Amino acid sequence: MRKIRAKIPYRLDRLPWSRWHILVVIALGITWVLDGLEVTIVGVISSVLTRPQTLNLTEFQASFLGTAYILGAVIGAIVFSYLTDKYGRKKLFMVMLGIYVAGTVLSALSWNFLSIALFRTITGLGIGGEYSAINSAIDELIPARVRGWVDLAINGSWWIGTMVGSALSLYLLNPHEFPIDLGWRLSFAVGAILGVSIMLIRRYVPESPRWLLVHGKVEEAEEVVKQIEMKVQNSKELSEPKKSISITPIGNVGFRLVFKTVFGRYKKRAILGLWLMAGQAFLYNAIFFTYSLILSKFYNVPSDEIGLYIFPFAIGNFTGPLILGRLFDSLGRRKMISLTYIISGSLLAFTGYLFYLGILNAFTQTFAWVIIFFFASAGASSAYLTVSEVFPLEIRAMAIAVFYAIGTGLSSYAPSFFGYLLGSKQPSDLFIGYLIGALLMIFPGILTIFLGVDAERKSLEEVAKPLSEIIESDEKADSK
Template identity: 50%
Template sequence: MTTQALPPPANAPAQEHLYSTDIPARLDRLPWTRFHTLLVMALGITWLLDGLEVTLAGSVSGALKDSPVLAMSNTDIGLAGATYIAGAVLGALFFGWLTDRLGRRKLFFITLFLYIGATAATAFSWNFASFLLFRFLTGAGIGGEYTAINSTIQEFTPARYRGWVDLTINGTFWLGAALGAVGAVILLDPTVAGGELGWRLCFGIGAVLGLLIMLMRLWVPESPRWLMIHNRPEEAERIVADIERHYRERGIEVPPLQAPPLRLRARDHTPLREVFHSLFVEHRRRALVGLTLLTAQAFFYNAIFFTYALVLTDFYGVPAAQVGWYVLPFALGNSCGPLLLGRLFDVVGRRIMISSTYLLSGVLLGVSGYLFEQQLIDVTQQTVAWMVIFFFASAAASSAYLTVAETFPLEIRALAIAVFYAFGTGLGGLIGPTLFGALIETGSRLNVFYGYLLGAALMVIAGTVQAIWGVAAERQPLELVARPLSQAEDPPSNL
C-alpha cells in the first residue's frame, strides 16, 4: 500500500516523472465512518446556502417590490434572479479552472469567503443597481463552491456510496430553502422587523451560516486524488495513511485491495487544449448528455422557483409576508426525493433512474400546468402539485451534477462541472427567471402555462437523451469510469 516512483520509459523526456499508486483503490475500499459523515457535513452544506439564497430571493420578493428604496417590479425580480445565476455561471467557470490548477482546499475557502462578503453586502443595498451587483457576486461565490465542493466529495467518497451521497447532499438545498422561508416569514412580520428592515436581515442569515461553515472546514484535507495527479504523491500518501490509521485505532476492519495500482505521469497542470479535446472530442457524447441534463433542470428549477412567490401573490392572492409558509411543503418534497430515491441510483443504476425521474418530472409539470391554466386547483392543491413534481425533479436535478462530476477525467473534474454548469445554467437558468417574470407580469394564466410546457418539454428531452446515451457509472471507481489524462499505458511484462 504505497506510492512508488518508477523509472521512465527509455524514450520519455528527461524531466518526466512516472510513479505507481494505489491511493484511489485505498479510498474506494474504505467502510463508511464518522470521517465521511463529517466531511460531507462540512462540504455539502454549500447546497444549503444556495437553497437559502434562492428561497430568500423568492420569499422576500413582495417586500422588494414594496421597498421605498428598491421598488422592484415583477420583471426586476426575474432580472435579479437571472443576475444571481449569471454570477454563478461565471464564478463556476473561473473558480473551476482555478480549482483544478490550485487545489480543492484553497478554492473552497476562497469561494466561501466571497459568498459571505457578498451576501452580507446585499443587506446594505442602497438602490437596484447595487442590489444586482451584490447578487451577482453572491452567485459567483456559490458557483465556485459547486465546482470545488462536488469534485472534493466525489474524490473522497467510496465508489459504492457515491450516487446516494451525492444526491443526498444536493437535497440539503431544500433545508436551506426551508430555513430561508421560515426566516423570511419571521423577519418580514411587522411585529418583528417588517418589510424594509426584514428583507435586509434575511440576507444576513447566509453570512452568519457562512462563518460557521468556515470553521467546520478547517480540518478538511486536500483531495489525495488531486495531489496524486499534480506531482505531490508524498502528501497524498500521508493523508490517506492518516485516514487509515484512524480505522486501525478504532478496530475497524478495512477490506483488501481489489483494483491494481495506477501508473501516472506527474504534471503540474493540464493545458486548456487538452481540457477541451477531452470534453468535446474524446467524450463528446458524455458532454451532450451532461449539457442536456443540466440545461433542462436549470430552466425547470430556476424558472419556477425564482418566481413561485409571484404566482402565489398575483394569481392566488397570498399575502407577500405569508409566502414563506408555502415553501415548507415544497421544500419537504424536494428534500425527500434525493434522500428516498438516492440509493436506487447505486442499485438500479444511473441510466434508468436518471431518465425516469426526468421524464416523470416533465409529464407531471405539464399536467399541473394545465390544471393551473384551467383554474381547476386552488393554492393548497397547487402547492401539493409542486411538492409531488419536485419530489422527482429534485432527484433528477441532483443526478445531473452527479453525472458531470463522475464521467470526466480526474484532472479536469472541477472544470468539467463548471463548464456544463455554466452552459446549462446559462441557457436554462438565465432565460428561465426572466421569461417567467415577464409571463407572470402579463397576468395571463395561459402565458404562464406556455412557460410550464416549455420546461416540461426540456425535461422529457433530457430524460430521453440520458436513456439512450447515459453512462452506467454506478459502483465503479472514478478512474475506471473516466481514464485519467495522466495515466500511463499498462507496463510492459518485464516491469
C-alpha cells in the same frame, strides 16, 4: 515526468462509512444549503422588494435578481474551477466562502436596483466557485459504492437552506415583528452567519489525495490517506486493495484541453451532460425564482405567508434525493435518471394544464409542485453527479464548471422570461412556459436511455481513464 503506480483511489473506495465521512459531507455540503438559502431569500422577498417602502422594484427587476445571481455563479464556476484544478480543492474553500459572505452582507445594505443586482452577482461568484471545488472533492473522498446516494443527498440539502429561509421569512417578513424595509435585510444575515461558522469546520477537511496524486505529490497523498484510514478503521483491519492505477502527472491543464477531451473523446457524455444540466436548471430557475410572485399574483397569498407554502415544497425536494438516492447505486444511473426526468416533466405539463383551466388554488398548486419536484429534485441532483464522475480526474473541476456554466447560462434567462410571462397576468402565457419546462425535462430523460453511463459502484478511474493515459494512447495512435 515519471509514471506513478499507486493504490490510493482504491484504498479510498474500500473504506467503511464513518464519522469522518459525515464530517466531510457537512463541511462541504453546506454549499448547497447556502445556495438554497440565498435563492429562497430572493424568491420570498421579491414581492416585498416591489413595494415603495423598500426598493420599489418592478416585477421584471425583482425577477432579474435571480438572473444576476445565476450569472455570477456561472462566471465564478469558470474562473475558480481553473484555480481549483491548479492549486487544489482545499485552498479554494476559504476564498470562495469569503466571497460569498461578502456578497451576502453587501446585499443586505442595498439601496436600489443596480446595487442589489451587483451584490447578488458577487454572491453568485462565491457559490459558483464553490460548486466546482466542492463537487470534485466530495466525489474524490467518498467510497464508490455509495457515491451516487451521497452525492444526491448532498445536492438535495439545497432544500434544507430553503426550509430555513422559508421558516425565517414567516418571522422576518412579518410587519408586526419588523419594519418592512428591515426584515428582508435581516434575512441575508443568516447566510453570512452560516458561512462564517462553516469556515471553522472546513479546517479539518484534507486536500483530495486523488488531486495530490495526479500532481505528482505522492508522499503527501500517501500521508493524507494514512491519516484518513486511521480515523475510519477503528479496531477493524482494512484489507489491502488488489487494484492499482498508473498515472503520469501532466501538470496544469487549460480549458483548451478540457474542451478537446470533453467534446471530442467524450462527445456523447458531453451531449448528455449539457441537456441534463440545462433541463433541470431551466425548470428550477423558472419556477422557484418566481414562486412567490405566482402565489401572490394568482392566489392572493400575503407576502408574510408565502413561507408556509414554500416549506412543504422544500420537504418534497429534499426527501426526493434522500429516498430515491440509493436506487441510483442499486438499480443504476441510466434507469433512475431517465425515470426521474421523464416523470417530473410529464407531471409538470399536466399540472400546467390544470393551472390553465383555473381549477387549482394555492393549496392544490403547492401539492402538485411537491409531487413534481420530489422526482425533479432527484433528477437535478443526478445531473451534477453525472458531470462530476464521467470525465478524467485531472479536469474534473473544470469539466463541472463548463457544464454548470453552459447549462445554467443557457437557462439564466428563465426567471426573467417567466417574469415577463407573469406581467401579462394570463394563465395561458404561463402554461406555455410550463410546457417548455416540461419538454426540457422529458427530452434529457429519453436521451439518458441511449447515452447514459453505468457508473454505479465503480471507481472514478474506471468510469473515466486518467487524462495522462488518454494522452499516451493518442500519441501512440498518431505515431503508427
